[in-house]
Amino acid sequence: MTRWIASLPMYNVTPQHAAAWRSLLSDSLGIVARSFDIGDVTIENAPEGELMPHWRREDLLLSQTCGFPYRVLGLANEVRLIATPIFDAPGCEGPRYRSVLAVSSQAWERGAKTLEACRGLCAACNSADSHSGMNALRHAVAPLAREGRFFASVLWTGSHAATLRALASGAADVGAIDCVTFALLHDSHPERFDGVQTIGMTASAPGLPLIASRALGEDQTQALRDALDAAHAADAERARTLRLRGFARLRGETYAEIEAIANAAAQQGYPELR
Known part of the structure; x- marks a missing residue:
């Protein structure tokens, strides 16, 4: 049986939010399992320390990363881009x-x-x-x-x-x-x-992308995207707690903007924060 791990580590700012993200993840995976055999999935808490090894795991069914490691540190070449959350917060416009x-x-x-x-x-x-x-x-x-x-x-x-x-x-x-x-x-x-x-x-x-291992098949990838949409729509109070409006489907190239931001600073003679 295929074995996977999943976690949503980036916005667990309080225990209440961590529980809500875990609930959303559990419901999403339950929906996927009813329509597609994905094997055994372990939902993990946010890993301690460095997250890059976690994001690079071959058995990663779903996680969330930052746009900087995704684009600038090369993670985009090693994972599948699943979706980008849309939040209801001052400073957000769509995804x-x-x-x-x-x-x-x-x-x-x-x-x-x-x-x-x-x-x-x-x-x-x-x-x-x-x-x-x-x-x-x-x-x-x-x-x-x-x-x-x-x-x-x-x-x-x-x-x-x-x-x-x-x-x-x-x-x-x-x-x-x-x-x-x-x-x-x-x-x-x-x-x-x-x-x-x-x-x-x-x-x-662009917002923080949801990612998965490239070992995930195309059909499984689409099923996961659909399940995220369905789980979000199923619990309005949870969505309100997370300030979550839904999920967008961005192209990987969109995250080149984050690399351009890094390059613009370097070109102005400011390559390091100091």
């Missing part, structure tokens, strides 16, 4: 999204009310392979950088939620947070935004 530019209240009070005014401050960033936290912020900063530098330092936080905490506590001054994560966190924990001010948004980009 596209932005990052919220936010500053600590301390930085705001010192005059950091625009990105240009954040020169020489400490930036918080979730990870070096994140489009929303790093690549989008680097692109926004590139025209303002001097001799390849803009910030005094960069604090690598490990997650968008940790970036928000760093800003709220004053451990960092400015950061970029995925607008979907920003909205989901605000829905569940508005108190975490005390001590944080927003100053704008980054450029629009």
Whole structure:
């Protein structure tokens, strides 16, 4: 019997959201199983540490990645693109999204009310392979950088939620947070935004794609796409909790925009966030 694994690791911002994503995934796979023999599937929690090995697994039936590893780090050559979620959150337009530019209240009070005014401050960033936290912020900063530098330092936080905490506590001054994560966190924990001010948004980009192993057949791929649509439509309250409007079918070439954003920063002499 074929054995698969599946997980949706990218927007598990609270236990409530993690449970809702797991429920959506379980229902989707149940619908697929009724119409197509997909074998044995294990639904996993979000893997700890590096996600790239998880995304590259031959037995990956469904997961979600970021556009930066998908396009810039070459994952697109190793996986199938299944769908792209459409979210109902400020900064989203169809299957596209932005990052919220936010500053600590301390930085705001010192005059950091625009990105240009954040020169020489400490930036918080979730990870070096994140489009929303790093690549989008680097692109926004590139025209303002001097001799390849803009910030005094960069604090690598490990997650968008940790970036928000760093800003709220004053451990960092400015950061970029995925607008979907920003909205989901605000829905569940508005108190975490005390001590944080927003100053704008980054450029629009294609949203975080759902992917699968290339071992998945064409018929199975289409069945999975149809099942995601059906599972979304079946539970309006779950969709509301996840701010999920549905799923789009983007072409892989669409994600070249994220590589173009990276290249634009490099061409302006700002290849690294610093």
